[in-house]
Amino acid sequence: MPNIKDVAKAAGVSIATVSYVLNNKSAFYSEKTRQLVLEAVERVGYTPNVTARNLKANQTRLIGYACHHLPPGQFNSVLDQFVYFLTQEAEAAGYHILMFTFPLDNPPSAYDDLIRTGQVDAFVVASTNLNDSRIRFLLDQQFPFVSFGRANSEWDFPYVDTDGERGICEAVKYLYSLGHERIAMIGWPEESISGSFRVAGYLRAHHELGLPLRSEYLLRAEHSEQAGRAALAEWLSLPRSKWPTAVVAIDDLVAIGVMNEASERGLPVGEGFAVVGYDDMPLGQYLRPSLTTMRQPIAAICRNLILMLEDILNQRPLENPCRLLPPELVVRASSGGPL
Amino acid sequence: MPNIKDVAKAAGVSIATVSYVLNNKSAFYSEKTRQLVLEAVERVGYTPNVTARNLKANQTRLIGYACHHLPPGQFNSVLDQFVYFLTQEAEAAGYHILMFTFPLDNPPSAYDDLIRTGQVDAFVVASTNLNDSRIRFLLDQQFPFVSFGRANSEWDFPYVDTDGERGICEAVKYLYSLGHERIAMIGWPEESISGSFRVAGYLRAHHELGLPLRSEYLLRAEHSEQAGRAALAEWLSLPRSKWPTAVVAIDDLVAIGVMNEASERGLPVGEGFAVVGYDDMPLGQYLRPSLTTMRQPIAAICRNLILMLEDILNQRPLENPCRLLPPELVVRASSGGPL
DNA sequence: CTGTTAGCGCATTCAT
């Protein structure tokens, strides 16, 4: 690879002049020198070496993003979209994404490594939770990062998140508009932060609709198909008159469990028994019945994450460090028509 | 961040000595100096700066991997697994993955950029095809890379691939062992390289089993649910006695299309009508009926990719530059029991 | 306007 010296030689100027031209420091060269340099750049096929530039500038133009392994049977339904859009937005801002993994027993260690060795300028943290050790660590270190997802409310850090409360609230109201009054929900365990927002939406919808809340209609379970099945089984053990006519699942995988259990027990999903999921995983439209769900605006989330990171890295004040984006109701067959 | 000078000062030695100790050049320091240095490293909290080290060594310890966007409705069913395992294996070898995107109208340009700016040491190319412009470009440039997937047989480059021919052959033989004799297949368009290997497996199985080949049983379509539906519809327009009793789909999404169309037409998938997919996407086990499929050994693929890359980057001769890994038949409900 | 030069942090050669 040719370097700046080769260009200088080819153009018959000094390396400083080449550097000035390439970095548009227009005060330091004449137009004819510029032509000379650009032509030489073209001739020798020169592109500045990023490593050298980074060493000088004390940066990397790399953003770290950790991908985690999920136990078999689970999966992140929107990970591929997220990674793609994040990469694309990062590139638009002149960055690339550096992928890394972290040990489950000590997540911050991987972040620490990358910081200490100077391999990234910032992080995008995702799949956050209450007392998230990574966020606590990054706050401690005062290292630039943005988060997809919230954590402890008293912690002050920039994040983008889907407004799960609003989303589930909208889902419940939609079901109500179809005529459902016995609407059940499967949440995640209480420790889950995004889970608790979504459950709050369930509660708020009932409050605003004046629907009575029945504690037996709100169950908590883990992110799994089995959890959806078990929850429905529990509801179907109630007297028939108390069976919910609609279920809001906290994510699509749980919704699938509900649909599977319902089908096996002869409950007609989409015809009198409604199921709504959350995430809009790619396969949802091809399920039978196709899955009504709340779509996470992944592209917008990634755009916001990177825009915020740009502001942070350029020391610009953040306009709005806490951004909630509304999910979008995608109506398909599993929610059925009016009762 | 402290640098090597800080350590040298703290240890009362020169920076050269610190460097020697940290790089285990044991010929150049005494044991007691070593202790001195290590203790100073600990005290000031020093970690070598990777950018500086890279500039000196003319490397980046970064492997480029391009993720591509798929049109809505399509998706790469094993991308998240692939990215995770690739990242993990790369880390085990002392590398990280740099994600980037490329424009569909000029894929090599993104690879060229990263090469010219010196941002990566090598690439992992995936989703290859015949006349793949990226592979041709990297071969031209003689830039280190490995591929997940094959391309033109006359091109000489290192790759790992799933043995699609073997996989589909095994699937067909399994169906035959259940008593099926009218086994149909949906392939990808002829231009698809991995598609043609899989179709070859279909043909080989028929040959080895002595089953007659009927041209109407082999259809070609794109990677979509709709394609699976359309293929089944075409077969069901044959006289009933010629309906296939089993379908091998070239990928899970197509298999889902077949299952959906079959269910809607009252054909009992898993009970007399068998469907087998390919890929083992995470959701397959939760479909109704659960999807029998050929599982791609993603973890092993990633391990092989990185092992080969290590050999290449260290100028070691490649033991076996063309590695075919067998997929694994995962029997679930959609293939049913013996006829 | 242009060229010379000093570092960025590190590895390594060459003296001692």
Place this chain on the structure above:
DNA sequence: ATGAATGCGCTAACAG
């Protein structure tokens, strides 16, 4: 065994 000095490729301060 140790340290001084050089250079990786680049940017930018400074001198001319």
